[in-house]
Amino acid sequence: MLQVEIPLSFIGSKHDPHFTIDRPQGNGFYVFLNFAGPVKILDKRGCRWHEHGGTIIYAPGFDQWYTAGEADMEHTWFHCTGSSVEVLLDRYDIPVNEVLGLSHVADLTPFLRSVERERLKESPFWEDIVSARAAEFFVNLGRAVAALNDVRFTAYQYEQMDVLRHVRAEVFSQLDRKWTVPEMALLGNLSASRFSSLYRLFFDHSPLDDLIEARLNKQTRPLKTSPNSADSKACPISVAFSGAKWTSHPRFIGRTIEVLNQFPYPSTTSTNEYAGTAVS
Numbered sequence: 001m002l003q004v005e006i007p008l009s010f011i012g013s014k015h016d017p018h019f020t021i022d023r024p025q026g027n028g029f030y031v032f033l034n035f036a037g038p039v040k041i042l043d044k045r046g047c048r049w050h051e052h053g054g055t056i057i058y059a060p061g062f063d064q065w066y067t068a069g070e071a072d073m074e075h076t077w078f079h080c081t082g083s084s085v086e087v088l089l090d091r092y093d094i095p096v097n098e099v100l101g102l103s104h105v106a107d108l109t110p111f112l113r114s115v116e117r118e119r120l121k122e123s124p125f126w127e128d129i130v131s132a133r134a135a136e137f138f139v140n141l142g143r144a145v146a147a148l149n150d151v152r153f154t155a156y157q158y159e160q161m162d163v164l165r166h167v168r169a170e171v172f173s174q175l176d177r178k179w180t181v182p183e184m185a186l187l188g189n190l191s192a193s194r195f196s197s198l199y200r201l202f203f204d205h206s207p208l209d210d211l212i213e214a215r216l217n218k219q220t221r222p223l224k225t226s227p228n229s230a231d232s233k234a235c236p237i238s239v240a241f242s243g244a245k246w247t248s249h250p251r252f253i254g255r256t257i258e259v260l261n262q263f264p265y266p267s268t269t270s271t272n273e274y275a276g277t278a279v280s
Contacts, residue, residue, distance in 0.1 A: 002084045004134035005127070006119075009078035020067040029079040030089075030096070031058040033066070034105050036074045041066040044097045053103035057089070059096040076108055078115075080134070088135055092142025101148055104159055106166040109138045153201075161202050163188045164195075168203070168210070175215050179205050197219045 007029075035041075035053040042065035043056060067073070085261055089096060098272050114133055118126040147158055167187045182208050186193035199207045 002128070002131040002135055004080065004084050004088070004128060004131040005082045005128040006078050006080055006112075006115050006134065009115060011076050011109055011112055013073075013075055013077065015068070015073040017068065017070045017072060020074050021064055023064040025132075026058055026060050026062050026064050027079070028060050029081050030060065030085050031064060031077065032057070033075055033077045033078055034102070034108055035066075035068075036076075036103065037068065038071055038076070039066055039068050039073065041099050043099050045099075048099070050099055052101075055100045055102040055105060056098065057094065057096045062097045076112070078112060081255060082131070084131065084135070088138040092138050092145075094138060094142050094145055100145060101158075102144055102162075105141065105144065106162045107137055107140045146185075157198070157201070160188075160190075160198050163190075164198055164202055167195075171207075171211060172214050175218060177209075179211060 032055075034055045035050070037053050038049065038051050039053060040047060040049045041054065041056060042063060044062075047065065088094075111133060114200060115130050116135075118129050144162060147153070147161060153161065167184055170187055171177075171184055181196055182192045185192045190198070196207060199205075199210070203210055205213070
């Protein structure tokens with residue numbers, strides 16, 4: 001059973017110039033630190049400046065030292081302990097005592113806010129909820145670390161990938177909303193054209209084609225288990241509706257009429273025609 005405890009955390013902690021942490025041999029916890037700006041950090045490679053911030057997880061027993069020098073410091077952090085912490089870090093290939101080139105960790109603030117709510121409410125089994133959410137956080141962190149080693153993308157694109165993953169999750173959590181590409185792009189503070197371009201790069205589909213696919217998957221799940229799934233309204237589209245232009249779109253062959261009639265025909269070429277168009 002998972003066991004992860006987060007006894008202390010702080011979102012957006014701010015300190016005056018020359019603030020320095022110096023803890024020889026650490027403090028007995030795993031300490032997660034995410035810095036928003038320039039910082040000098042001691043890690044297993046030595047003491048170095050990181051002009052764009054960064055992230056580090058100090059393991060128990062390792063010297064902790066960091067400062068922003070003459071600048072203000074802003075960082076988000078949490079202390080972590082429990083029998084599952086080391087297991088999760090190893091499983092998801094997350095280095096410890098080493099600065100990671102992640103100045104932005106998309107899931108960090110929502111994760112810590114949820115942990116704080118559980119700690120304050122202390123509802124039944126709240127410790128299990130914290131452990132489960134910590135495990136999910138480390139999964140996503142492991143993915144972000146893996147992306148750093150992917151030579152297909154630039155450093156800028158790595159940061160944008162994290163942003164678009166967050167936007168995609170937000171959109172998919174509201175599948176009933178009439179989304180437009182500009183509305184999605186606004187969530188990531190991007191222009192519609194730049195958002196669409198990056199979306200295709202990272203997810204191999206346009207934003208609205210991806211949204212349609214997510215809705216189709218949601219709609220077809222109950223149809224597959226319905227006692228009436230063999231009737232005409234659940235007949236495969238390639239049989240019951242042959243001749244319609246839906247059948248020429250490879251991503252939607254085999255869907256049902258009942259499901260497909262809820263959506264406009266998706267584009268196979270340009271994302272520009274989707275600009276400002278809502279999918280209801």
